[in-house]
Amino acid sequence: MTTEHILHHTDVEAASVEVPSIAIIGGGLTGLFTATLLERAFSQASDNTLIPQMTVPQITIFEKSRSVGRLATRYRTDDHTGKNWQWAFGAQFFTAKTANFQQFIAPYLGSGLIQPWCAKVVDLHSASVSGQSPDIQQKEQWSSTQARYISTPKMTSWGRVLADELKHTTINFKTRVAPLAHYTQQSMSEESQKTELFDDTGRSLGLFDWVICTVPNAQAIALLANSKFPEPARFTEPKMLACYTLMLGWDSVAQLPDILSHEVQPVWDVAYVNGSIIDRIFIEHQKPKHDNLLPSVTIHARNDWSEQHVDDDIEAVKSQLLTAAQQALNWNEGSRPSQIDCHRWRYAATDKVSNTYSNHDASEGSNKETGILVDNQQQWIVSGDWCAQGNIESCYQMAQQTVAVICQAT
Numbered sequence: 001m002t003t004e005h006i007l008h009h010t011d012v013e014a015a016s017v018e019v020p021s022i023a024i025i026g027g028g029l030t031g032l033f034t035a036t037l038l039e040r041a042f043s044q045a046s047d048n049t050l051i052p053q054m055t056v057p058q059i060t061i062f063e064k065s066r067s068v069g070r071l072a073t074r075y076r077t078d079d080h081t082g083k084n085w086q087w088a089f090g091a092q093f094f095t096a097k098t099a100n101f102q103q104f105i106a107p108y109l110g111s112g113l114i115q116p117w118c119a120k121v122v123d124l125h126s127a128s129v130s131g132q133s134p135d136i137q138q139k140e141q142w143s144s145t146q147a148r149y150i151s152t153p154k155m156t157s158w159g160r161v162l163a164d165e166l167k168h169t170t171i172n173f174k175t176r177v178a179p180l181a182h183y184t185q186q187s188m189s190e191e192s193q194k195t196e197l198f199d200d201t202g203r204s205l206g207l208f209d210w211v212i213c214t215v216p217n218a219q220a221i222a223l224l225a226n227s228k229f230p231e232p233a234r235f236t237e238p239k240m241l242a243c244y245t246l247m248l249g250w251d252s253v254a255q256l257p258d259i260l261s262h263e264v265q266p267v268w269d270v271a272y273v274n275g276s277i278i279d280r281i282f283i284e285h286q287k288p289k290h291d292n293l294l295p296s297v298t299i300h301a302r303n304d305w306s307e308q309h310v311d312d313d314i315e316a317v318k319s320q321l322l323t324a325a326q327q328a329l330n331w332n333e334g335s336r337p338s339q340i341d342c343h344r345w346r347y348a349a350t351d352k353v354s355n356t357y358s359n360h361d362a363s364e365g366s367n368k369e370t371g372i373l374v375d376n377q378q379q380w381i382v383s384g385d386w387c388a389q390g391n392i393e394s395c396y397q398m399a400q401q402t403v404a405v406i407c408q409a410t
Ligand SMILES: Cc1cc2nc3c(=O)[nH]c(=O)nc-3n(C[C@H](O)[C@H](O)[C@H](O)COP(=O)(O)OP(=O)(O)OC[C@H]3O[C@@H](n4cnc5c(N)ncnc54)[C@H](O)[C@@H]3O)c2cc1C
Pocket: 025, 026, 027, 028, 029, 030, 031, 062, 063, 064, 065, 067, 068, 069, 070, 071, 089, 090, 091, 092, 093, 094, 095, 175, 176, 177, 178, 214, 215, 216, 219, 223, 243, 245, 300, 345, 347, 348, 349, 384, 385, 386, 390, 391, 392, 393, 395
C-alpha cells in the first residue's frame, strides 16, 4: 500500500492523518487553478484545527505536452536585431467578472504580471477584393471597469508562475495519461477507492484517492470511454469548435501597411472583422509591456469556418487565411509581412448554445446547471473550461467547484 501516514504530535494526543493523493490530468489553467485552490483550502483547514483532520494533499499534475495548454505564446528572434516577434496564439486576454476571480488575480495585478488591456477596438469590414481599403469604424475601448487582462511579458508567463508557486504539487510534463478503462478496472481497490493511473506505455503513474480530468471534452471522452463513469454520453453534449490562428510579423514599423500604422485614423489594437473568414485581429506589439517587440499581429479565423476546414491541409488553410488577411489589412508588395505562421486548434472554443447539459453531481438528476461532473463513488471529477463558458474565467470557476466537492468529501 502506498498510502503515506504522517504523525502529528500535540500536547493532547498523537493523530495519524492520511494524506490524500490527487491526480490532475492536464496542466492547463484548469489544472493549475485546481492545484492552487486545493493547496490553499487544505492549508487553511489544517491551520484552523488543533489536531488537523485535514492535511495538505499530495497533488500530481500529468501534462502530455511541455507547456500550459491553450495559453500559448510563440516567438521568433530576428537574427539582425536580436529582437522578437511574439504571438499569443491561443487565448488573447481574459475577463474577471466574478468577485472571487478578481480577488484571485489581485496579487498578480499588483506585481504587474497581469495587466489590464485597455484596447481600442474597431469594427472592420473587409474589402471584397485585395487592393481595396477596408472600412473601419471605432467600436469601443476596453476599460478598467469592463477590464480585459493579459499576462506579461507573455500569455504563458502566468501559467509558469502559478506552477512555480505550487508547494505540494508535482508536475509531470510529457506524460500522457492512458484511457482509464485500459488498465484501471482491475486496479481499483473496492475498500480504498483508489484509482491507479497509467501512461500510454502502460507504466504505472501511481494510486490516487481522487482523479480530476481537465482535458478538452473530446479528449475526456477518449480518456473515460468504457470506464465506469456514469452517463459518459453527457460529455459529448458541449461541442468544442476549432480555430485557426494566423501569425504575421513585419521587420519594422516603417514596413507596416497603412492600416496598422499610426498615421491613419482610427488607431486601433483589436479589430472585429465582418464579411470575412477572419473573426478578430490583435496587434501584439501595442499591448501593455509588449513595446519591445517587432511588429506582430495575431489573427483568429472564425470558429465555424475553422470547424468546416479542420482536417484540411494546413498550407491550403494558411493560403486562404493570408488572402483574407490581405483584404482586411490591405498590404501591398512593399508592406507584406515577412513572418507568416499558422496553427490549428482542434478544440479552441466551447459552443455555448450546446452547453446547457451538465449538472453538478452525476448521481443527482439533471438540473441543466453548468458545471463539473462528479462520480462520488470512484472519486473521479471531469472538469475544464468547456464545463462552463469555455474561457479562462470558467477554468477558475470549475476549479472552485472541484475543490468544494473534494473538501466536502474529505
Ligand atoms: C484560439 C483560442 C483563443 C482563445 N481566446 C480566449 C480569450 O480571448 N479569452 C479567454 O478567456 N479564453 C480564450 N480561449 C480559451 C482559453 O484558452 C481556455 O479556456 C483555457 O486555456 C482552457 O484551459 P483548460 O485547462 O481548461 O484546458 P487546456 O488548456 O486545453 O488544458 C488541458 C491540458 O490537458 C492536456 N492533456 C490532454 N490529454 C491529456 C492526457 N491524456 N494526459 C495528460 N495531459 C493531457 C493538454 O495537453 C492540455 O495542456 C481561447 C482559446 C483558443 C484556443
